[in-house]
Amino acid sequence: MAVPDERIPIYWRIPMSGDMSSWRNAPKTRGDWTPPAAGSIAPGRRDGEADGSSYLDYMIEVARAAEAAGFYGGLLPSFPETDDPWIASAAIARATTTFRFMIAFQPGFLDALQATRMSATLQRLSRGRVVYNIITGGGGPQQHWWGDFVEHDARYARTAEFLATLKDAWPAQRTEFPVPDIYFSGSSDAAIDAASAHADYYLSWLEHPDDLERKFDRVRERAAQRGRTARFAVRAHVIARPTEEEAWREVRLGWERVRPEQIEMLRNRKAESVGSQRLAAYQPGVASGYKDLIIAPNLWSGIALLGDFPTIGIVGSYEQVADRLDDLVRIGADALILAGLPHLEEALRVGEEVLPLFNGRAALDIAPPRVAAGVSSLPYVLT
Amino acid sequence: MSAFEVLWTLPSREPRPQRRFAHSVRDERRGRFTYADYAVQVARAADLAGFHGLLLPNDSDGEEPWILGSALARETRHLRIIPEFAPESASAVYSAKLSFTFQRFFNDRLGWLLQIDDVAGDERNDRFLRAEELLVIAEGIWGETPFDYAGRFFSVAGGALFALHPRQNVRVDARRFPTVYARDDDDAALAFSARHADVLLFTGRDPQRLSERIARHRRLAAEAGRGVRYGLHVPVVAREYDAEAQTERDRLVAAGYAFENALTGSYANVAQRLRAYGELGIGTFVIDAVPRLEEAYRIGEYLVPLLDAQPLRRTG
Numbered sequence: 001m002a003v004p005d006e007r008i009p010i011y012w013r014i015p016m017s018g019d020m021s022s023w024r025n026a027p028k029t030r031g032d033w034t035p036p037a038a039g040s041i042a043p044g045r046r047d048g049e050a051d052g053s054s055y056l057d058y059m060i061e062v063a064r065a066a067e068a069a070g071f072y073g074g075l076l077p078s079f080p081e082t083d084d085p086w087i088a089s090a091a092i093a094r095a096t097t098t099f100r101f102m103i104a105f106q107p108g109f110l111d112a113l114q115a116t117r118m119s120a121t122l123q124r125l126s127r128g129r130v131v132y133n134i135i136t137g138g139g140g141p142q143q144h145w146w147g148d149f150v151e152h153d154a155r156y157a158r159t160a161e162f163l164a165t166l167k168d169a170w171p172a173q174r175t176e177f178p179v180p181d182i183y184f185s186g187s188s189d190a191a192i193d194a195a196s197a198h199a200d201y202y203l204s205w206l207e208h209p210d211d212l213e214r215k216f217d218r219v220r221e222r223a224a225q226r227g228r229t230a231r232f233a234v235r236a237h238v239i240a241r242p243t244e245e246e247a248w249r250e251v252r253l254g255w256e257r258v259r260p261e262q263i264e265m266l267r268n269r270k271a272e273s274v275g276s277q278r279l280a281a282y283q284p285g286v287a288s289g290y291k292d293l294i295i296a297p298n299l300w301s302g303i304a305l306l307g308d309f310p311t312i313g314i315v316g317s318y319e320q321v322a323d324r325l326d327d328l329v330r331i332g333a334d335a336l337i338l339a340g341l342p343h344l345e346e347a348l349r350v351g352e353e354v355l356p357l358f359n360g361r362a363a364l365d366i367a368p369p370r371v372a373a374g375v376s377s378l379p380y381v382l383t
Numbered sequence: 384m385s386a387f388e389v390l391w392t393l394p395s396r397e398p399r400p401q402r403r404f405a406h407s408v409r410d411e412r413r414g415r416f417t418y419a420d421y422a423v424q425v426a427r428a429a430d431l432a433g434f435h436g437l438l439l440p441n442d443s444d445g446e447e448p449w450i451l452g453s454a455l456a457r458e459t460r461h462l463r464i465i466p467e468f469a470p471e472s473a474s475a476v477y478s479a480k481l482s483f484t485f486q487r488f489f490n491d492r493l494g495w496l497l498q499i500d501d502v503a504g505d506e507r508n509d510r511f512l513r514a515e516e517l518l519v520i521a522e523g524i525w526g527e528t529p530f531d532y533a534g535r536f537f538s539v540a541g542g543a544l545f546a547l548h549p550r551q552n553v554r555v556d557a558r559r560f561p562t563v564y565a566r567d568d569d570d571a572a573l574a575f576s577a578r579h580a581d582v583l584l585f586t587g588r589d590p591q592r593l594s595e596r597i598a599r600h601r602r603l604a605a606e607a608g609r610g611v612r613y614g615l616h617v618p619v620v621a622r623e624y625d626a627e628a629q630t631e632r633d634r635l636v637a638a639g640y641a642f643e644n645a646l647t648g649s650y651a652n653v654a655q656r657l658r659a660y661g662e663l664g665i666g667t668f669v670i671d672a673v674p675r676l677e678e679a680y681r682i683g684e685y686l687v688p689l690l691d692a693q694p695l696r697r698t699g
Contacts, residue, residue: 033555056488084484090453091488114472117447124446125419125454144540147476147520
């Protein structure tokens with residue numbers, strides 16, 4: 001039995017720009033981020049009239065479900081096409097009790113002192129439930145959309161300076177709460193260098209475990225050079241069902257609406273982001289079926305084809321998903337960020353069915369389970 | 384409520400001197416009752432008492448107004464929430480992004496109070512230039528058409544808040560741009576607010592200067608093809624009788640509150656004084672009174688209804 005301070009914090013994702021009702025259906029039917037369609041649940045309008053609620057109400061329900069299901073907190077991502085996590089967290093804080101807010105933000109967009117003050121106020125307001133997901137930006141037109149014209153490596157230097165300033169300014173805030181834990185994303189050398197200096201957790205999207213292990217090694221090595229110990233977090237979508245067959249059936253039904261050009265686009269994505277380049281490499285040039293995207297037992301690299309999500313997810317029975325999460329702990333994960341569709345009901349399902357089977361640190365003392373028969377691991381090349 | 388816009392003021396840190404509740408009702412557990420809890424009570428009182436908005440001054444030793452404002456907005460229904468912030472606190476796009484989410488979540492209830500530091504000369508001109516660039520970009524991206532701007536302080540390329548996802552052609556409902564409040568009445572401030580503010584707030588109450596500044600500002604705004612409304616900060620101590628109000632004012636001053644120049648008197652007399660400012664062109668009152676919760680009810684119940692006793696020409 002793991003002792004409490006060795007627990008692996010498991011976060012759930014809060015959908016920041018609407019939610020889909022399932023993996024099978026493409027349009028977001030929850031929230032007002034897409035035009036209303038038959039079956040839309042779009043808080044804010046009823047019979048064409050404003051009804052006094054807003055998408056925030058749905059986000060609060062997801063946060064409460066995740067809190068009730070035993071998640072440590074939630075990741076609130078930030079993109080041009082999402083609501084803002086600072087405003088959302090402040091509003092959700094008073095509607096929850098223990099739920100932590102992992103706020104995604106790019107240091108370049110806020111003055112460091114302003115971010116310090118916002119954080120200190122939110123720490124007091126939430127009684128210490130703020131966590132950072134520091135992102136440094138994917139570059140390209142999206143970076144210009146944000147009004148940021150700083151080049152890739154200089155952005156990481158800026159991030160490092162920002163975090164140093166924030167930590168220096170924290171004591172003057174006179175709060176009993178500490179600087180929020182820093183989850184740091186980025187796969188390039190510049191990112192890993194900045195992470196080694198400031199990250200509490202180095203956060204990566206799910207990749208093939210062998211690649212992830214190598215990536216963690218690089219970070220661990222760089223952190224050790226600075227005399228720091230690296231900790232790791234992995235972010236993954238999960239499709240967990242009572243049986244493996246049912247889980248893959250979700251994938252197959254979702255796959256039916258994927259167009260070939262989407263696969264092509266994902267494969268050929270010319271991103272400045274090194275993380276995106278790594279994920280694109282998992283896409284086969286041609287896929288004749290969803291099975292071509294299985295990169296390892298229970299790991300499927302087509303999640304990005306079913307919605308605006310990272311590429312690789314875990315698909316399987318409750319036991320298998322829990323086993324794969326244990327695998328992540330074995331290769332070094334100290335924290336996990338999970339998600340599923342729809343975020344509200346799946347928070348409850350994963351909390352009730354998968355988390356109780358997850359061994360956490362105890363997995364380190366248990367021999368890895370034999371992988372399920374009949375699921376082939378395809379050869380893949382990471383370029 | 385009133386032909387006037389009446390706003391309530393909530394400082395962003397513990398009132399001084401601290402409220403002293405009886406030991407029996409104080410929760411001694413550390414951190415159990417925070418300033419945010421008190422702020423929520425004040426905001427709800429102002430909401431229920433019918434005030435139009437709540438101004439959250441930015442005090443570097445106090446709570447940060449965007450975060451506090453979002454929490455207060457969630458707990459109120461009607462109040463316009465007006466955080467004060469400095470244009471340099473975030474990129475122009477990020478200030479607009481925070482605002483867009485706020486408008487989406489809270490039904491268009493956001494106001495901006497722009498904080499321009501009181502610095503001298505060129506530096507002050509730079510502050511206004513930065514504020515101007517903030518407004519140009521925020522208004523520019525507040526739509527569906529990609530907007531480009533390269534300024535000295537802020538830039539953007541292809542920004543558009545309502546057409547957020549070209550790949551999916553996603554478009555969200557339009558939201559109102561925040562109501563922009565500006566303050567200060569020196570020439571640089573007037574020039575800026577004539578072009579970009581919806582409401583210009585004065586602090587000085589000298590009627591002659593007010594008249595002169597408002598007349599000058601109206602000309603500047605007209606040149607920019609705009610109409611701007613005018614507001615006044617007023618500390619108020621109002622009671623049923625003049626003598627009661629004066630006694631209370633003296634107590635507040637003795638306790639350390641800067642209420643020496645508060646508008647003090649019976650409800651009827653204070654209302655009459657405020658209506659006189661209305662004749663000068665003031666349409667917004669930012670009322671400052673303590674204790675914040677109790678006075679929100681008192682002023683909402685006794686004073687505000689008297690503002691319309693003699694119907695006024697609505698200004699701006």
